[in-house]
Amino acid sequence: MEKLSIVKISGNIIEDENVLNDFLSLFSKIEGKKILVHGGGKKATQMASKLEIESTMINGRRITNAETLEVITMVYGGLVNKNIVAKLQALRTNAIGLSGADGNSILSEKRPIKEIDFGFVGDVKVVDNDAIEVLITNLFTPVFCAITHDGKGQLLNTNSDTITSQIAIAMSKKYQTSIYYCFELKGVLSDFNNKDSVIKHIDSGRYSSLLSEGIILDGMIPKLENCFYALKNGVNEVFMGNTNILTKENDHFTKITL
Amino acid sequence: MEKLSIVKISGNIIEDENVLNDFLSLFSKIEGKKILVHGGGKKATQMASKLEIESTMINGRRITNAETLEVITMVYGGLVNKNIVAKLQALRTNAIGLSGADGNSILSEKRPIKEIDFGFVGDVKVVDNDAIEVLITNLFTPVFCAITHDGKGQLLNTNSDTITSQIAIAMSKKYQTSIYYCFELKGVLSDFNNKDSVIKHIDSGRYSSLLSEGIILDGMIPKLENCFYALKNGVNEVFMGNTNILTKENDHFTKITL
Numbered sequence: 004m005e006k007l008s009i010v011k012i013s014g015n016i017i018e019d020e021n022v023l024n025d026f027l028s029l030f031s032k033i034e035g036k037k038i039l040v041h042g043g044g045k046k047a048t049q050m051a052s053k054l055e056i057e058s059t060m061i062n063g064r065r066i067t068n069a070e071t072l073e074v075i076t077m078v079y080g081g082l083v084n085k086n087i088v089a090k091l092q093a094l095r096t097n098a099i100g101l102s103g104a105d106g107n108s109i110l111s112e113k114r115p116i117k118e119i120d121f122g123f124v125g126d127v128k129v130v131d132n133d134a135i136e137v138l139i140t141n142l143f144t145p146v147f148c149a150i151t152h153d154g155k156g157q158l159l160n161t162n163s164d165t166i167t168s169q170i171a172i173a174m175s176k177k178y179q180t181s182i183y184y185c186f187e188l189k190g191v192l193s194d195f196n197n198k199d200s201v202i203k204h205i206d207s208g209r210y211s212s213l214l215s216e217g218i219i220l221d222g223m224i225p226k227l228e229n230c231f232y233a234l235k236n237g238v239n240e241v242f243m244g245n246t247n248i249l250t251k252e253n254d255h256f257t258k259i260t261l
Numbered sequence: 262m263e264k265l266s267i268v269k270i271s272g273n274i275i276e277d278e279n280v281l282n283d284f285l286s287l288f289s290k291i292e293g294k295k296i297l298v299h300g301g302g303k304k305a306t307q308m309a310s311k312l313e314i315e316s317t318m319i320n321g322r323r324i325t326n327a328e329t330l331e332v333i334t335m336v337y338g339g340l341v342n343k344n345i346v347a348k349l350q351a352l353r354t355n356a357i358g359l360s361g362a363d364g365n366s367i368l369s370e371k372r373p374i375k376e377i378d379f380g381f382v383g384d385v386k387v388v389d390n391d392a393i394e395v396l397i398t399n400l401f402t403p404v405f406c407a408i409t410h411d412g413k414g415q416l417l418n419t420n421s422d423t424i425t426s427q428i429a430i431a432m433s434k435k436y437q438t439s440i441y442y443c444f445e446l447k448g449v450l451s452d453f454n455n456k457d458s459v460i461k462h463i464d465s466g467r468y469s470s471l472l473s474e475g476i477i478l479d480g481m482i483p484k485l486e487n488c489f490y491a492l493k494n495g496v497n498e499v500f501m502g503n504t505n506i507l508t509k510e511n512d513h514f515t516k517i518t519l
Contacts, residue, residue: 050335053312073340077308081339082331085408085416089362093414099363104347106357106401137399143364150343156351158343 007139007178008037011167013186014044016246017083026185027087029249031094036139036178038170039098041087042149042163043079050074067122067160075160079148087146099143103127103151104158106134109166111151111159125151125159127166130173164226168233175237182233182241183248184226190244190257191227193218201244205259207231227259234261265397265436266295269425271444272302274504275341284443285345287507289352294397294436296428297356299345300407300421301337308332325380325418333418337406345404357401361385361409362416364392367424369409369417383409383417385424388431422484426491433495440491440499441506442484448502448515449485451476459502463517465489485517492519 010033016026030039051058051074059066067075084100091098103109103125111125138145147170149163164184171180190201205213210227213219219227230241242248244256268291274284288297309316309332317324325333342358349356361367361383369383396403405428407421422442429438448459463471468485471477477485488499500506502514 076343077335077339079339080343081335081337085334085338085360085362088360089410089416090414092362092365092410092412097365100358100360102343102346102358104343104350104356104358107350107355141395141399152347152350154350156348158347 004177004179006035007174007180008033008035008183009040009167009171009174009180010037010183010185010249011040011163013184014042014046015187016185017041017044018046022246023087024090026246026249027090027094029246031091031096033249037144038135038139038174039087039091039144039146040149040163040167040170041079041083041146043075043083046083047075047078050078061119064119064121066120067124069123072123072158072160076150076158080150084146084148091144091146096144097142098146099138100146100148102148102158103161103166106138107131107152107154108134108145109147109151109161109169110154111161113153113157113159123157123159125153125161127151127161127169130169132173132176135170135174136177164229168229168238171233171238172236175239180238182230182238184230184241184243185246185248186243188243188245189247189255191219191223195220199255201255202257203254205257207261230259231261234259262435262437264293265432265438266291266293266441267298267425267429267432267438268295268441268443268507269298269421271442272300272304273445274443275299275302276304280504281345282348284504284507285348285352287504289349289354291507295402296393296397296432297345297349297402297404298407298421298425298428299337299341299404301333301341304341305333305336308336319377322377322379324378325382327381330381330416330418334408334416338408342404342406349402349404354402355400356404357396358404358406360406360416361419361424364396365389365410365412366392366403367405367409367419367427368412369419371411371415371417381415381417383411383419385409385419385427388427390431390434393428393432394435422487426487426496429491429496430494433497438496440488440496442488442499442501443504443506444501446501446503447505447513449477449481453478457513459513460515461512463515465519488517489519492517 088098088100151161194200241259248256346356346358452458499517506514
C-alpha cells in the first residue's frame with residue numbers, strides 16, 4: 004500500500020511565527036501524500052479575552068458556549084487555517100484548508116450531557132475517507148482545523164488529537180499510515196524534569212509497565228491511549244516529538260508501535 | 262456544454278440568519294453544478310469595532326491594514342464560510358469552503374500603490390479552473406469567501422463581485438456559465454425611489470443609453486461594468502436581483518446579456 008503521513012501540530016508551533024515557518028518548510032518536504040491537522044492554541048484564548056468572552060471552566064475543563072465556538076471558528080477555521088494554507092502554497096505544497104463540515108469529511112455528534120455539559124463539543128462519528136481520498140489523489144494536501152459538524156448545520160469544537168487519529172484510522176483502509184504528533188517536547192519523557200530523557204520506543208508491553216511504574220502521568224495518558232487506539236485500528240506507526248520527527252535526522256523522539 | 266451556476270450573495274443576506282437560511286435552501290435546490298461566493302458584510306466591521314481596530318478610510322474607501330486583514334480572514338474565511346458550509350451540508354449539498362489560497366484556486370496580486378495605498382487588497386491574476394473543475398466533477402459545491410493569495414504566502418482581501426466574474430470567466434472555458442448576483446434590491450432600478458421599477462433586460466445598447474440618460478449611477482456602474490466584462494469574456498448570462506432570481510418564479514429581476 005502507498006504511504007500516507009498524517010501530521011498534527013500543537014499550539015506552541017502555531018503561536019510562534021518562526022517556529023511555524025520552520026515546521027511548514029519541513030512539512031512541505033515530506034515525500035508522498037500527507038495531511039496536516041492543527042488547533043489554534045493560545046490564539047483562540049487571546050481572541051476570546053480581547054472580545055471579553057468569559058471562559059467557563061468546569062473541573063478544569065473549558066466549556067464551549069456559543070460565543071466561544073464563534074471565536075474558535077474564526078481563529079482555527081479562518082485565521083490559522085488560511086494563513087497555513089497560504090504559507091504552504093508559497094512552499095509549492097498545494098494545500099486545501101478544511102473543517103470537518105467541508106466535503107462532509109468529519110461528521111461528529113454533540114457530546115451528551117452527563118455530569119458536565121461541555122457545550123458545542125463534538126465526538127467524531129464518521130470520517131469520510133472517500134472524500135479525503137478524492138482530494139489527495141488529485142494532489143491536494145488537506146489541512147484540517149479542529150472543527151467538525153453534526154450534519155444538521157451545527158459546527159462543533161473537536162479535540163485535534165482525536166481528529167488526527169480518526170482520520171488516520173479511516174485512511175488506513177487505503178494507505179499505510181503514519182501519525183506524527185509534533186509538540187513542544189522531544190518525545191515522551193521518563194523524567195519530566197529532564198527534557199532529554201526521551202523514551203525512544205514504546206509498545207503495548209512497555210506502555211503497561213510505564214503506567215504501573217507511574218512514569219507516564221496526567222495529560223500524557225490520554226495522548227498515549229489515543230495512539231494505541233489508532234494502532235489497534237489499523238494505523239501503522241505513531242511518532243511523538245518536536246518537529247525533528249519529520250526529518251528523523253537523529254533518534255531523539257518517541258516511536259510508538261503495537 | 263454542461264451548465265454551471267455561479268451565485269454571489271451580498272452582505273444583507275449574510276447578516277440576517279433567516280434570510281441566509283431561506284437563501285441557502287433555494288441555493289441547495291439549484292439543479293446541476295454550482296458555486297457560491299460570499300463576503301462578510303457588516304460582520305467584519307462589527308468585529309473590527311469590537312476589537313477596537315480603527316477603519317482607515319481614504320476618499321471614502323476602506324484601507325485593508327494588517328489588523329483589518331486578520332479580521333476579514335477570521336470573519337469571511339472562518340465564521341461566515343464554515344457556517345454556510347455546515348448549513349449547506351444539512352441541506353444535503355456537499356459544500357467545500359475555500360479561499361483563493363485553497364488549492365491555489367485564485368492567485369492575485371497586491372494592488373500597486375498609486376495615489377492610494379489600499380493595503381492588503383488583491384486584484385485577481387489567475388483562476389485555476391482545473392483545480393475548481395476537480396472539485397465540481399467530484400460533486401463538491403465550492404463556497405468561496407472573498408479572500409485570495411499572492412502565491413508568496415500573503416492573503417489578500419479581494420472584491421467579491423470581481424471574484425465571482427473571474428471564476429465565471431475561467432469556468433466558461435469548460436461550462437455554459439450563468440452568474441446570479443443576489444443583493445438587497447429586486448434588480449437594477451430605473452427609479453431608485455421606486456423599489457419596484459426593475460429594468461428587466463439590459464444589453465450593451467440599453468446599457469449605453471441608461472448611462473447617457475443618467476439612470477444608472479454611482480455604485481451600480483462598476484457592478485454593471487463587471488457584468489459586461491464577464492459577458493464579453495465568455496459568460497453566457499448574468500442575473501441581478503434578490504434571492505427570487507434563483508427560482509425565476511416571476512420576472513422581477515434584471516437579466517443582462519451582451
